[in-house]
Amino acid sequence: MASTIRVRAILNGEITEVQTLIQHPMDSGFIKGENGELTPAHFIRELTFEHDGRKVFVADWGTAVSKDPYVKFSFKGGNKGGDLKVSWIDNKGETDATIVKIQ
Amino acid sequence: MVFCFTRSRVYLAVAALATLCATQPAGASDKPDPATDAKAFRNYFVKKFPNVKLEDFVNGPYALDQDMRRQWEEKEQFPPYEFSLEKGKEMFAKPFRNGKRYADCFPDQGIGIRQNYPHFDSNEGKVITLEVALNRCREANGEAPLSYVDDEMAALTAYMAFTSRGKPFDIKVPDDPRALEAYQNGKRYFYTRRGQLNFSCATCHVQNPGERMRAEVLAPALGILNAMPIYRSEWGGMATISRRFTTCNSQIRGVPLDPQDEDYRDLEYFLSYVSNGLPISGPGARP
Numbered sequence: 454m455a456s457t458i459r460v461r462a463i464l465n466g467e468i469t470e471v472q473t474l475i476q477h478p479m480d481s482g483f484i485k486g487e488n489g490e491l492t493p494a495h496f497i498r499e500l501t502f503e504h505d506g507r508k509v510f511v512a513d514w515g516t517a518v519s520k521d522p523y524v525k526f527s528f529k530g531g532n533k534g535g536d537l538k539v540s541w542i543d544n545k546g547e548t549d550a551t552i553v554k555i556q
Numbered sequence: 557m558v559f560c561f562t563r564s565r566v567y568l569a570v571a572a573l574a575t576l577c578a579t580q581p582a583g584a585s586d587k588p589d590p591a592t593d594a595k596a597f598r599n600y601f602v603k604k605f606p607n608v609k610l611e612d613f614v615n616g617p618y619a620l621d622q623d624m625r626r627q628w629e630e631k632e633q634f635p636p637y638e639f640s641l642e643k644g645k646e647m648f649a650k651p652f653r654n655g656k657r658y659a660d661c662f663p664d665q666g667i668g669i670r671q672n673y674p675h676f677d678s679n680e681g682k683v684i685t686l687e688v689a690l691n692r693c694r695e696a697n698g699e700a701p702l703s704y705v706d707d708e709m710a711a712l713t714a715y716m717a718f719t720s721r722g723k724p725f726d727i728k729v730p731d732d733p734r735a736l737e738a739y740q741n742g743k744r745y746f747y748t749r750r751g752q753l754n755f756s757c758a759t760c761h762v763q764n765p766g767e768r769m770r771a772e773v774l775a776p777a778l779g780i781l782n783a784m785p786i787y788r789s790e791w792g793g794m795a796t797i798s799r800r801f802t803t804c805n806s807q808i809r810g811v812p813l814d815p816q817d818e819d820y821r822d823l824e825y826f827l828s829y830v831s832n833g834l835p836i837s838g839p840g841a842r843p
Contacts, residue, residue, distance in 0.1 A: 459634065
């Protein structure tokens with residue numbers, strides 16, 4: 454299966470701008486499905502961005518974040534061609550990660 | 557009398573004019589005139605929104621609201637329909653169990669043809685929408701049809717729209733009484749009030765585009781189907797034309813028809829026809 458993470462990191466001066474789109478249901482646990490039963494909560498617990506081994510952005514998430522979340526932030530100290538690793542882990546222990554080069 | 561004369565002369569021999577005008581109220585029995593309708597429809601929006609470029613109407617509320625437009629432009633760098641588009645591309649390429657593909661059911665291998673749907677099938681005497689054509693393709697190849705309101709159908713139409721981006725809608729209403737009746741029926745559906753709120757499609761999308769309905773900005777009917785299917789952030793998913801129509805009907809507290817009911821197909825036919833010449837912009841993203 455294709456990665457659940459889309460990410461683009463662009464260096465502009467000394468600021469690296471990062472945009473990410475993650476495919477995840479982010480079920481809150483309060484929504485009933487077609488059968489009338491509650492869909493159990495299923496959400497990303499932690500989202501981490503690492504640049505050359507240094508954590509540049511960590512998000513503790515809960516059920517209030519929407520489905521297929523989009524994240525945009527920027528940080529100083531990125532270098533062109535450097536690795537940016539994005540990873541998430543959810544409340545069921547499922548996880549995904551991807552690495553992109555800073556453009 | 558003058559009105560009667562001008563409206564009728566297109567169709568009628570001069571000799572027949574006097575009797576027709578005398579016996580029937582002006583315009584009442586006029587044969588449907590899609591070309592004139594489309595022109596009037598387009599002119600109405602162009603006049604109502606003199607600052608909007610014609611081809612920008614396909615961007616719906618973003619053509620009318622600068623603030624929403626800025627947010628959307630940013631979002632388009634990383635569009636929310638991207639996952640669906642990728643899925644659609646995979647589904648489209650994957651052979652059925654009999655080895656055939658969707659591409660085998662369509663002209664030009666199904667690439668860049670979205671602007672020709674819906675079309676009128678003169679063998680069957682009915683309007684064939686893209687969603688119907690896709691399901692027929694599945695059934696002809698021994699696969700179960702997809703739900704018209706689910707994400708899989710939207711993924712397929714998203715991919716087909718994507719390969720057709722920029723191509724102008726090119727819907728034809730042949731000079732066939734059945735085609736004209738289908739067109740007319742769609743038009744009737746569009747302008748008929750229904751539901752507890754007593755709204756027609758036109759109430760929101762002709763009379764009030766650009767106005768707010770709660771937090772939403774209503775889209776103009778001109779070009780509204782060019783952006784389909786759309787990712788609705790509010791729904792957290794993709795919306796086919798079928799899903800859009802049925803939800804519109806329930807939102808005005810009416811009883812929606814079955815997806816791809818003949819009336820909906822005719823409606824799609826009418827709405828697409830009056831947007832002829834405007835480019836396909838789907839898949840779209842809407843709040």
